[in-house]
Amino acid sequence: MVVVVPTNKSVEAFQGLHLYHGAISNCSMRVRMTLIEKGLDWESHHIDLKKKENISDEYFGINPNGLVPTLVDNGVVHIESNDIIDYLDDTYPTPTLRAEDKDEMMEWLHLAAAIHVPACKPYVYATKMAPKLKKTAEEQAKYDALQQNEELKNFHAKHAGKSAFSTSDFDKAKAILGACFTKLEVTLEGREWIMGDRFTLADISWIPLYFVIKGCGFSFEKYPNIRRWAAAFEAKESYQQGILKWCPDFALV
Numbered sequence: 401m402v403v404v405v406p407t408n409k410s411v412e413a414f415q416g417l418h419l420y421h422g423a424i425s426n427c428s429m430r431v432r433m434t435l436i437e438k439g440l441d442w443e444s445h446h447i448d449l450k451k452k453e454n455i456s457d458e459y460f461g462i463n464p465n466g467l468v469p470t471l472v473d474n475g476v477v478h479i480e481s482n483d484i485i486d487y488l489d490d491t492y493p494t495p496t497l498r499a500e501d502k503d504e505m506m507e508w509l510h511l512a513a514a515i516h517v518p519a520c521k522p523y524v525y526a527t528k529m530a531p532k533l534k535k536t537a538e539e540q541a542k543y544d545a546l547q548q549n550e551e552l553k554n555f556h557a558k559h560a561g562k563s564a565f566s567t568s569d570f571d572k573a574k575a576i577l578g579a580c581f582t583k584l585e586v587t588l589e590g591r592e593w594i595m596g597d598r599f600t601l602a603d604i605s606w607i608p609l610y611f612v613i614k615g616c617g618f619s620f621e622k623y624p625n626i627r628r629w630a631a632a633f634e635a636k637e638s639y640q641q642g643i644l645k646w647c648p649d650f651a652l653v
């Protein structure tokens with residue numbers, strides 16, 4: 401659980417569940433899906449990353465990294481998508497999204513979190529999003545003043561649309577994604593879901609990665625088990641409402 405004491409005190413008065421989230425944000429997708437799977441009511445606060453709505457004193461006062469998603473549950477602020485979905489499943493236990501082997505399931509959530517900055521973010525920026533998220537000089541100055549997280553500062557200084565991606569950064573991202581999807585492919589052999597027969601947080605954590613990375617051109621030709629697993633989501637309300645509704649044309653964006 402990653403709880404933040406906000407400097408923007410307005411959110412502390414919120415009742416119920418409020419989600420700050422981005423349409424084409426794989427991290428937001430997993431939280432939207434979890435809320436829907438659990439049948440929870442939540443208030444949407446959409447943050448348009450293309451309009452740089454996250455680069456504001458108000459938003460950094462809620463999420464000190466300036467990232468989406470942020471969940472506010474009765475005035476308590478939670479960040480980090482994989483921690484948020486685990487928190488939601490603990491706090492609102494029915495229906496459960498836990499596997500019997502919780503440790504193995506959590507390894508999938510930790511892996512998704514671990515590859516976000518070294519692999520997912522560079523792949524998405526290099527293939528598609530860098531020009532769309534390019535900051536003006538004014539936005540860049542505002543961002544530099546607000547952002548205290550060195551890893552994010554470095555990432556954005558390097559890749560915020562002004563400098564080209566180095567081949568080595570891109571190749572490294574692609575290699576990490578290839579290794580992780582190979583692990584997923586092997587795991588899904590003879591299994592309906594990542595943890596076996598039961599649909600769990602592990603599936604919710606990974607389907608947004610598949611959706612976004614595929615939408616950025618990564619080929620899943622050699623991963624038949626992953627394609628079968630992903631196709632099974634089409635029948636799920638949480639996939640339709642948590643992912644497709646927010647970015648129906650992602651492949652074209």
Ligand SMILES: N[C@@H](CCC(=O)N[C@@H](CS)C(=O)NCC(=O)O)C(=O)O
Pocket residue numbers: 422424425426427428449454466467468469479480481482513516
């Ligand atoms: N580890 C964070 C990563 C969140 C993150 O990077 N969100 C992206 C969208 S998926 C974002 O807000 N990007 C804007 C930025 O980097 O300034 C989590 O899992 O919640």
